[in-house]
Amino acid sequence: MRNRLTRSTAFRLAGFVALIVTLTNVAIFTALYFSISEQMAAHLRAHVDEVRKTLIDVEGEESEGFQELTTMVEGHARVAQSDEDIYFLIDQTEKRLAGNVASLQRFDGWRTIPWEDLKLVGNWSSHRASDAVIGRWTTIRGGYLFVGDGNGDIRDAQRLLLKGLLWGIGLSVVCAVLGGWLLGLKAQRRIVEIEEALDAVAGGSLERxxxxxxxxxxxxxxxxxxxxxxxxxxxxxxxxxxxxxxxxxxxxxxxxxxxxxxxxxxxxxxxxxxxxxxxxxxxxxxxxxxxxxxxxxxxxxxxxGARKAKFVDVELNALLTNITDALEAVADERQHRLHPAQQTAGPVVVRGDRRLLNQLFLNLLENAIVHCSDPADIRVELAVADGHPVVRVRDTGPGIPGDEREKVFRRLYRLEKSRTTSGNGLGLSLVAAISELHGATVTLSDNSPGLIVEVRFTQS
The missing domain is CATH 1.10.287.130 (Signal transduction histidine kinase, dimerisation/phosphotransfer (DHp) domain)
Known part of the structure; x- marks a missing residue:
């Protein structure tokens, strides 16, 4: 039972939907994670630059400016001991003058320095959520100044995003599993209905x-x-x-x-x-x-359909002319009048088996000749309607009742129920089979009196 459950459409659809939703959420939150982290890092660097420029302006061009800068850096360092801001001032000989770190190697550009790599000065309370300081060195007239700030805000935002990602994935997976499961159950129910119907048909209930x-x-x-x-x-x-x-x-x-x-x-x-x-x-x-x-x-x-491989171009004009000429004497013997085939001006060509097409129209004309008891007129017409060849055989015989016209194409079906007359009831069945092979349709209609048999070729 468990094996059937895991192989069911409902189970697989639910798992597939959950996987797609999870991957989508991971991709979205990953993009947000790096985008927001980069934006917050840019804001932090802008803040450091603003503080750094303010301190540099204090030095100015005056001789006492560097001493004033030293005093300000030392004051900022004392205040910032619990606030993650890092200040460090050295002279041109790299002697420490002020700041809240004992020493720091100079470098170019921005750098992220882990807290454990900083030799902090003073009693520091536990810093916020940060794990590193982002800062840079600036060359000034009297030495070098380092200003940095902790990445606590960035880390807080990253933790919030990760928490949101976990909650989002959890909720979306639950919803996806439930939704996929419900959709899968519907599909599974339809599949079970199909299985039951096919089983019933296999058991003999062909009406199911x-x-x-x-x-x-x-x-x-x-x-x-x-x-x-x-x-x-x-x-x-x-x-x-x-x-x-x-x-x-x-x-x-x-x-x-x-x-x-x-x-x-x-x-x-x-x-x-x-x-x-x-x-x-x-x-x-x-x-x-x-x-x-x-x-x-x-x-x-x-x-x-095995004879389709032998299909060639067959000109219906010559084919119908040969058939009417051959059967004219037979019609005369039964006192019927078989008119020459009425044809279009140009040749009409179809793809097919010449022998089978000959058999098709021969059967239609022979049926008309045999089943017209009184002297009758029999006509063959060849036309083109909507780009498709159409052959009509008209007679003025007794015709076929409307409720019998579909049945006469069945094999061995005969209007004469006593079956005392000659024939085997396969003539029109053969006509229907040949027509279907050639992509043609056969229809019977009333000629008032008599019957019209129309063969319409719909495939070129």
Missing amino acids: RVPRDSGADDVDHVAALINSTLDRLQRLFANLRQVSVDIAHDLRTPVSRMRQRLETVRAGPDCIDAYKEATDSSIDEIDRIAETFDALLRISEIEA
């Missing part, structure tokens, strides 16, 4: 779906994709069950006929002609069954 959230976040987008996949999976299983039932139904009739025919021949008198007739009839039934399975395998191969 992942609950959607009104937030429309990334997880909700994933849930929508999963639901779409499950919808398609459910349709595929439904189609598979329907195909299985239709195959069983389609095979039962011819198999029963073959059995009845063979039993009749076996029960009757021995006659070579009767045996031959029964055998020929049975072979015809087997051939029709084999054609059905061949068509099913062809549809499966097309839906797999």
